[in-house]
Amino acid sequence: MTANSVTPPRPGASRLVRRERFLGVSIITSIAFLIYGDVLLGQFAHPFWLALIFVWLFSVVLGSALSVVRHAEHLAERLGEPYGTLILTLSITSIEVMAISAVMTHGENNPTLVRDTLFAVVMIILNGMVGLSLLVGGWRRPEQRHNLQGANAYLGVIVPLATLSMIMPNFSHPADAPAYSTAQQNILIFISVGLYSVFLALQTGRHRGFFVDETGGEYAAARTGVHDDPLWLSVVLLLCYMALVVFLVEQLAPPVDYFIETLHAPAALGGVVMAVLVATPEAISAVRASVANHLQRSVNIFLGSVLSTIGLTVPAMLALSHITGHPIVLGLGRTDSVLLILTLSVSIITFASGRTHLMQGAVHLVLFGAYFLLIFAT
DSSP states (O other): OOGGGSOOOOHHHHHHHHHTHHHHHHHHHHHHHHHHHHHHTSOTTSHHHHHHHHHHHHHHHHHHHHHHHHHHHHHHHHHOTTHHHHHHHHHHHHHHHHHHHHHHTSSSOOTTHHHHHHHHHHHIIIIIIHHHHHHHHHHHSSOEEOOHHHHHHHHHHHHHHHIIIIITHHHHSTTSOSOOOHHHHHHHHHHHHHHHHHHHHHHHTTTGGGGOOTTHHHHHHHHHTTOOSOHHHHHHHHHHHHHHHHHHHHHHHHHHHHHHHTSOOOTHHHHHHHHHHHHHHHHHHHHHHHHTTOHHHHHHHHHHHHHHIIIIIHHHHHHHHHHHOOOOOOOOOHHHHHHHHHHHHHHHHHTSSSEEOHHHHHHHHHHHHHHHHHHHHO
């Protein structure tokens, strides 16, 4: 057999290897911490080493999460709305639940971690993500349109769930810490899962049109050429990246824990770190859709993400609390409660007309800046 008779590799296979090269980075990082984890995670007394390990793990986890979003978007293009966005939000919500669980069950108990993460996700998405999407989209065109009925459906569930999860606990036990009793937690689990299930039936059933981008066919067509892999391959790669995220987030827990407990950093920073890992991939997708003048897809992403975070993450973490015995405090402080009410009120005004513009994006970004500054001021 001559050298010329050797069958060359298929161009599709080489393109796949190049596109998924970050999978190799995630696998190598996972193997390194699996074999040498005790050494790598045992030198936090040196600030440089602590920063190095944190940046390394945070970057790889974030990159893997971005890959999850990339493959979820491929499935979204193939399946259409609202199923595509639903896959995206459920994938990210799964990562969020696993990330919080890893940090919550590691080291000293942090009963406010779930609350801080939940609040951070809401602030990052409803203020940071919404503000940036509307600002960038409004900069390119005077107004953008979305389906008013879809936005109302999202907010109609988000507002009561956010109130019951993060504000009402402060009034259930006035003399004690802002925490629900076991019976009250069970009621909240039932309400959250029940409302989310009803919304899911509405979104995928008789009112599916509320969440469909009228220009979505053009958006999908413009992007379909980027992905020509079979559907099963995207599903397999999505699950692989999610499995790597689960393992690496567990390794990220010790440096985050050390930074908060040993260096006495604001406890809310732990929630912010988890929220950034969760919200950044979706923020990129939402802003990209807004720039392409597909605001309805952006609305589906950021409002759907907030709804799934509250409707699924809260009951999942309450159930985990019952199983592991780690108590959870859900009620926000006075300042954060006011900021949450203000954010929900402004969001209702923003999406009340079915049209958005640059000024609304600026208002949401100002609220996001206020949230970030108040972490260090309180």
